Amino acid sequence: MRKVGILSQAWRRDKINELKEVAEKAGKIGYKEIWSGINANYIEGIKEISSIAMKYDMYFFVDINPDILKSFNASPSDLRIFKELNVGGLRADYGFSEDELIKMANNDLGLKIDLNASIFPVDRLDHLIKQVKDIENLKASHDFYPIKYTALSLESTISKSKEFKSRGIEVAAFVPTPRGEGRTTTETIRGKPPGKGASILFNTNYIDRIILGDPFPTDEELIEVYEAKDKTKLHVIVYPGITDEEKKIFSTFNDVRVKEYALALNILKENKITKRNIVRRFKGCVSVMNGRSDVVEVWIFKKDVEADDRFNVIGEVDPEDMDMLDYIGERISVQLIPKYME
Structure with a gap:
């Protein structure tokens, strides 16, 4: 099932009201995911966004790396703080060993682990899957690239995504708004209307989840991307x-x-x-x-x-x-x- 989500920045104390407003709008439209960066020095921001996610039954997943885990006094074998904050999943950005990813995926807290589809070595994917108790605990999501000319090609996005999709793992990618350089996974869609970018990625049949990659899309852009999951x-x-x-x-x-x-x-x-x-x-x-x-x-x-x-x-x-x-x-x-x- 195709799903759409929004990017949030729960660490931004100065923008939390705007972020909450966008999250509320997205939830009312029917968005099913929220991705966010987080900061251990602003727990309240995480709680604010996670409460909206719970209200609309949205999958709230947050970006982590070893330094972020350490700042939360967490570890691959102890992720309780995120469950307490009503986080639904952790996106393992970079810096984790294969054994650490397996430990996280085998958590008994119900947390999903989003592998980094842009950089994970696909020749190790089958080995990791064999060590995970339940493949339903695994998802995958690409990086986004805010600097012009640095994102993946469409062909590379497809080939990387295919490795996960063919093994039953849902894949997410970011589409940008046309303002500025935009937070996009794929260079092909940078500068395009977000609904069109979402259609291009969904039409590959290897992307299951689209995250609207700018924190403040317009109402029209939110609707465009939502409708793209059903039709071009x-x-x-x-x-x-x-x-x-x-x-x-x-x-x-x-x-x-x-x-x-x-x-x-x-x-x-x-x-x-x-x-x-x-x-x-x-x-x-x-x-x-x-x-x-x-x-x-x-x-x-x-x-x-x-x-x-x-x-x-x-x-x-x-x-x-x-x-x-x-x-x-x-x-x-x-x-x-x-x-x-x-």
Whole structure:
């Protein structure tokens, strides 16, 4: 099941009210996770955020390394302080040996352990899993990279995530807001709207959890990312003359097939579309097949091809969404949204 979460900074005494406000909004929308950095000198901040997480049944996990454990008078074999603070999981950032990770994962407190998916040596993953009593205690989450040009490539994000996902371990990645350089796992999505970035990562089918990687997203951005877990949105610039029957394409398609020349979107629905506007097709061209009585079959082309009297051209993908044609895969739900020309 795909889930979305937010980044918090519970160590920031000066921003705790804003952080609580965002956490409350996210919980009401339906977000299921909160990730946070923590500081032993500001326990109250952890309590404030964890109480909101409990209120909305959100998985609250915090970033740790050996120095942070020491500051909390904790150790890999003694994690009670985090349970007392109502933390749900610990993200092992860096600095832990394999034996220490195994000790933490075998805790009897119900705490989950999030492995660092960006740097964990995957050739040791099977050995670690064999030593953990219950694989359900393991999750994985990538790093985020706030400095431009330092994040992972999309290909690297996929290959690293695949190692965990194929073993039944859920993987999380960060998407940034477009302001500033942004906290992102993947360089490909830096600067993009967060809903689009979330769609790109979810569409790989190797990312299960998205964390909105800036502490103060707008209300619209919170909603964008939440909706991305269920569908990818494509805006279509509609050409004049579209018929009521052709407008049936503006729906959500769960049957999406990737072809060499196009994306094929299908939905079972009565279709009385007749031949109209038979012209050449091009990258981003949105067409619908005529003469198909029981199915609305939309073809969005990725390459230029000649006209075919079986295809009515009704519009084109909005230039701002054109890049998404490269990231939509099989088994992805796609919603087509009209933009009418003035």
